[in-house]
Amino acid sequence: MSAHLRVIAPGLATSVQDTGRFGYQRFGVPTAGVLDRVAMAAANTIVGNEPDMAVLEMLYLGPTLEVAAGSVRVACVGLGAGMEVTEGQTTRQVPALESARLGIGARLRVMVGRNAMSCVLAIEGGFALPAVMESRSTFVRAGIGGFEGRALAAGDLLPLALEEAEARDEVRLPDLDLALPSRVRVVLGPQDDYFTPSAIETFLSEPYEVTRAADRMGLRLSGTPLAHAKGYNIVSDGIATGSIQVPGDGQPIILLADRQTTGGYPKIATVASADLPVLGRVGPGTKLQFEAVRIEVAEDLRRAQAGIEAGWRQQLEPANAVKGVRDASLYDANLISGVADAWMGDQLD
Amino acid sequence: MGTPRATWVWVGRENELAMAEQGFAVEPRFLASGDTALVVEFGDRMDRHISALVLNLRRRVQEAGIAGVGEAVPTFRSLMVHYDPLVIHARELETRLMPLIKGLEAEALVGQRWLFPTCYEGEDYAPDLADVAEAVGISSAEVVAMHASVEHLVYMIGFLPGQAYMGDLPDVLKLPRRTSPRIKVAAGSVSIAIGQTTVYTYDSPGGWHIIGRTAVPLFEPTRDRPALLSPGDTVRFVPVSRNTYDDMQAASAEGAFDIDTLRADE
Numbered sequence A: 001m002s003a004h005l006r007v008i009a010p011g012l013a014t015s016v017q018d019t020g021r022f023g024y025q026r027f028g029v030p031t032a033g034v035l036d037r038v039a040m041a042a043a044n045t046i047v048g049n050e051p052d053m054a055v056l057e058m059l060y061l062g063p064t065l066e067v068a069a070g071s072v073r074v075a076c077v078g079l080g081a082g083m084e085v086t087e088g089q090t091t092r093q094v095p096a097l098e099s100a101r102l103g104i105g106a107r108l109r110v111m112v113g114r115n116a117m118s119c120v121l122a123i124e125g126g127f128a129l130p131a132v133m134e135s136r137s138t139f140v141r142a143g144i145g146g147f148e149g150r151a152l153a154a155g156d157l158l159p160l161a162l163e164e165a166e167a168r169d170e171v172r173l174p175d176l177d178l179a180l181p182s183r184v185r186v187v188l189g190p191q192d193d194y195f196t197p198s199a200i201e202t203f204l205s206e207p208y209e210v211t212r213a214a215d216r217m218g219l220r221l222s223g224t225p226l227a228h229a230k231g232y233n234i235v236s237d238g239i240a241t242g243s244i245q246v247p248g249d250g251q252p253i254i255l256l257a258d259r260q261t262t263g264g265y266p267k268i269a270t271v272a273s274a275d276l277p278v279l280g281r282v283g284p285g286t287k288l289q290f291e292a293v294r295i296e297v298a299e300d301l302r303r304a305q306a307g308i309e310a311g312w313r314q315q316l317e318p319a320n321a322v323k324g325v326r327d328a329s330l331y332d333a334n335l336i337s338g339v340a341d342a343w344m345g346d347q348l349d
Numbered sequence B: 001m002g003t004p005r006a007t008w009v010w011v012g013r014e015n016e017l018a019m020a021e022q023g024f025a026v027e028p029r030f031l032a033s034g035d036t037a038l039v040v041e042f043g044d045r046m047d048r049h050i051s052a053l054v055l056n057l058r059r060r061v062q063e064a065g066i067a068g069v070g071e072a073v074p075t076f077r078s079l080m081v082h083y084d085p086l087v088i089h090a091r092e093l094e095t096r097l098m099p100l101i102k103g104l105e106a107e108a109l110v111g112q113r114w115l116f117p118t119c120y121e122g123e124d125y126a127p128d129l130a131d132v133a134e135a136v137g138i139s140s141a142e143v144v145a146m147h148a149s150v151e152h153l154v155y156m157i158g159f160l161p162g163q164a165y166m167g168d169l170p171d172v173l174k175l176p177r178r179t180s181p182r183i184k185v186a187a188g189s190v191s192i193a194i195g196q197t198t199v200y201t202y203d204s205p206g207g208w209h210i211i212g213r214t215a216v217p218l219f220e221p222t223r224d225r226p227a228l229l230s231p232g233d234t235v236r237f238v239p240v241s242r243n244t245y246d247d248m249q250a251a252s253a254e255g256a257f258d259i260d261t262l263r264a265d266e
Helices: A037-047 A197-207 A273-279 A295-310 A322-336 A341-348 B014-021 B047-062 B088-104 B129-136 B140-147 B242-253
Strands: A005-011 A012-017 A055-059 A064-070 A071-077 A082-087 A090-095 A102-103 A107-111 A119-123 A156-161 A184-188 A208-216 A218-222 A243-245 A253-255 A267-269 A290-292 B029-033 B037-041 B069-073 B078-083 B113-119 B151-158 B164-167 B181-184 B190-194 B195-198 B205-207 B208-215 B235-239
Touching: A005 A208, A037 A071, A037 A295, A037 B078, A071 A082, A082 A102, A090 A290, A156 A218, A184 A273, A184 A295, A184 B088, A197 A290, A218 B088, A267 A273, A267 B029, A295 B037, B029 B088, B037 B088, B047 B069, B047 B078, B047 B088, B078 B088, B113 B242, B129 B140, B129 B208, B140 B208
Parallel strands: A184 A290, B113 B235
Antiparallel strands: A005 A064, A005 A156, A012 A055, A055 A119, A064 A107, A071 A102, A071 A119, A082 A090, A082 A107, A184 A267, A208 A218, A218 A253, A243 A253, A243 A267, B029 B037, B037 B078, B069 B078, B113 B208, B151 B164, B151 B235, B164 B195, B181 B205, B190 B195, B190 B208
């Protein structure tokens, strides 16, 4: 017997994504990959996967899926996200950052937060899908990777790697802050010299709002127009994920996973890689305030973030822990830091 | 203003002189593109000498196998080196790149030479041919003859998978982009603008002048080398009849197109 998730309703733009497709950009192939790398790593950790295993990413409106396998273990992560699970006559809510085991025939509705752009759903064991050019990420515009190179559609049968979820208790990851930081850190350049000094000052002092033109390609922002010092056309140059290009109208665009590999607009700055996941998470209407940091600071931020992620597996706690008890245990753990892990481990068994 | 600058020129006085001796037309600069990519910029224009430096450096970077460097993406005038900030710092990467840049030669890479059978006929396959001829003041037949007479160098690939930016067009054929871009340009369209030629690999919006159509399968995700063209390759467009194109297109659609028949030197 093979294991699947049957797509009852696909949502708006639900696709299979992993960390992205690297090594093919010089052939014009965008990296694609998940918008919110932190959410992906967290969801995978919660269901017991390696952090970079392919997940389902959904934008704005999540899918309804039916379990066509013995059982599956899932977890969703996103700003304000959650799941509604219907088994037989019973419907229950499962919050984000918590695993749930669903039996055959169960229906799962994933809800993207009201003010969010994306959330992810991880499935224990992942998908039985082939890697295309070394990645399972979907790049829809060219029909590459993921499930048939496209977003999910009603009736699709998404093949799973495991026929049964492992028998174990459900867990949750406490205290993961998914909110937008007060400042989005950027490194100026590579074409900051194409802008007037006052444009750079404006860019770093005034808020820029994420418009409704926000998708896997990028976020079009709206705010005080940024004046170019020497035109808005450059001879094509490479683009990195997080590059902030400014076309002729002076409104910045933050380029995300499905960005082109090269482009001909000057880029005023590039988002620090540690702050990229949150930009793939928050939605239209969000006001962004940029802060320029030195490249060494951006590198340190990323390393600090990786350090936090490395500790998640030890922080998992039973999903049914009572809130008050959990808070108390954390408080105690703080008092006796250093032996906190061992102490909590004893309590949780 | 006290704003931290990410843009810096790395070459010291000594290096600068060494570079001048080695015939560098433009002093290369390192430009940070966040904490995951470093640009080595050789100039701000399209130029074969600059392009050769970029493409040679790309090959050297790949051969050097620097830990943490994933890939390097060449453009007309710069190389973007993508790296993993958890493995290597930008400053360290610069140090590793410098010796690769130092002895760099502007000798043109010898890439694969390709022949692309192209139908330059009809309103459907060559909708802008007559307009181009009129704009530059020669006949359509002369436009075709000129376009087919030169070897087009693949400077870079971008926009969509496998889509090559080739140059240079004979001066007579240099035109700006169309004033109104098309919402849909068919895959396989051979198009010219701003002194360059491109072949659209997918149906997509486009603002270039379409003067022909080719059935060459430029990008196949499941092929060993998904993109047919690499920077440094050259392409000669060979005029063929509508019937020949249609037969080739049918073969291409069935996945039966033998790309080895397109190699010029075999």
